Amino acid sequence: MKNNQARFRFIDLFAGIGGFHIAMHENGGRCVFASEIDKFARQTYEHNFKRLSPKIFENGNFNEDITDENLDYKNIPDFDVLCAGFPCQPFSHAGLKKGFDDTRGTLFFNIKEIVKAKIEGNKKNHKISIPRVLLLENVKGFKNHDKGNTFKRIKEVLDDLGYEVSAEVLNSKHFGVPQNRERIFIVAWYRDIVKVKEFKFPWGIDDDGKVIYDKEKRDERAKNINVGSILLNQDELEALEERDKKTYTISEKLWAGHQRRRVEHAQKGNGFGYSSFNEESPYTSTISARYYKDGSEILIEQDNIPDRPNRPRKLHPKEAARLQGYPIDSWYEIPVSDNQAYKQFGNSVSVPVVTTIANEIKKQLL
Numbered sequence: 001m002k003n004n005q006a007r008f009r010f011i012d013l014f015a016g017i018g019g020f021h022i023a024m025h026e027n028g029g030r031c032v033f034a035s036e037i038d039k040f041a042r043q044t045y046e047h048n049f050k051r052l053s054p055k056i057f058e059n060g061n062f063n064e065d066i067t068d069e070n071l072d073y074k075n076i077p078d079f080d081v082l083c084a085g086f087p088c089q090p091f092s093h094a095g096l097k098k099g100f101d102d103t104r105g106t107l108f109f110n111i112k113e114i115v116k117a118k119i120e121g122n123k124k125n126h127k128i129s130i131p132r133v134l135l136l137e138n139v140k141g142f143k144n145h146d147k148g149n150t151f152k153r154i155k156e157v158l159d160d161l162g163y164e165v166s167a168e169v170l171n172s173k174h175f176g177v178p179q180n181r182e183r184i185f186i187v188a189w190y191r192d193i194v195k196v197k198e199f200k201f202p203w204g205i206d207d208d209g210k211v212i213y214d215k216e217k218r219d220e221r222a223k224n225i226n227v228g229s230i231l232l233n234q235d236e237l238e239a240l241e242e243r244d245k246k247t248y249t250i251s252e253k254l255w256a257g258h259q260r261r262r263v264e265h266a267q268k269g270n271g272f273g274y275s276s277f278n279e280e281s282p283y284t285s286t287i288s289a290r291y292y293k294d295g296s297e298i299l300i301e302q303d304n305i306p307d308r309p310n311r312p313r314k315l316h317p318k319e320a321a322r323l324q325g326y327p328i329d330s331w332y333e334i335p336v337s338d339n340q341a342y343k344q345f346g347n348s349v350s351v352p353v354v355t356t357i358a359n360e361i362k363k364q365l366l
């Protein structure tokens with residue numbers, strides 16, 4: 001899609017490797033500013049988005065640290081939608097006392113200040129646009145973080161800025177990717193411009209690609225998928241192992257350790273030490289940024305596969321990409337080491353979830 005056909009502008013904060021970027025771009029958004037601090041995530045981001053959004057890499061709008069004192073938020077290009085999968089941090093309780101900003105020192109504070117700079121800028125100069133929609137993402141537990149105070153405070157801050165707020169926990173497994181990943185999505189819209197009372201969240205996608213709006217129906221209607229849909233076939237896997245001179249099968253030592261810990265955990269009654277899946281499993285557990293360490297959260301069984309060791313293997317980074325819905329079989333590429341790639345996909349959003357939300361934002365709020 002050419003930039004001049006874009007329907008709205010967005011900024012991509014805590015951009016990681018660009019899950020939001022793909023989703024917004026696919027829905028007609030044009031990225032005007034991105035920010036990511038991690039050297040390796042920046043590498044993946046630039047590698048993949050240089051063609052899609054060349055300008056931000058040429059005009060200094062691929063920021064490194066959003067807390068950088070030299071970055072004047074007034075100079076961030078105008079935008080319509082703000083995207084941010086921001087790290088979750090507690091706010092200071094001292095903030096409850098009058099006149100003290102309890103979000104200060106957290107990364108949410110920076111989101112708020114960016115939005116505020118635009119709203120205040122607009123008061124002085126009407127040509128500066130007010131951000132219409134904010135799309136924030138966080139872990140499921142965010143809602144109960146610090147006894148619910150963090151979430152409550154964020155809602156208050158957004159409300160004070162002039163936004164209506166709606167939030168729901170969505171699961172990737174209802175959006176066509178075989179992963180049990182629950183994340184909270186917060187959608188906020190500027191009430192004086194977007195005259196909408198409620199945002200109808202998409203709860204999943206059915207076999208025909210239609211959006212499921214009824215939460216109760218999502219298990220029954222969501223697209224039927226299994227772990228087999230993201231796995232490389234045996235020939236592909238072996239060809240990659242051969243090419244890269246490595247194996248994804250875990251070592252005997254690691255396997256022994258996983259099994260030993262499973263027994264210990266079972267004796268203590270606190271669940272499993274590792275989780276394994278095969279192609280018929282409906283979904284895997286959540287891939288996390290720690291996946292590179294020992295892969296214990298998602299191991300792929302190889303028991304009855306001819307010519308393969310009798311131990312499980314880790315996901316190939318390409319499979320991790322598919323598990324997060326990245327277009328790795330068409331244009332998206334991984335320019336970093338396996339360990340960095342696991343970390344990046346584990347930290348990321350599931351692209352089909354965000355693409356679906358982005359489409360609803362476009363239809364309902366823009």
Ligand SMILES: C[S@@+](CC[C@H](N)C(=O)[O-])C[C@H]1O[C@@H](n2cnc3c(N)ncnc32)[C@H](O)[C@@H]1O
Nearest residue numbers: 014015016017019036037038065066085348349
């Ligand atoms: C949970 S991840 C978000 C991943 C992203 N949504 C994606 O699709 O890949 C949070 C990201 O925030 C980045 N980050 C943390 N502090 C930052 C800062 N001060 N400035 C810019 N990025 C930061 C981290 O490096 C990490 O990649």
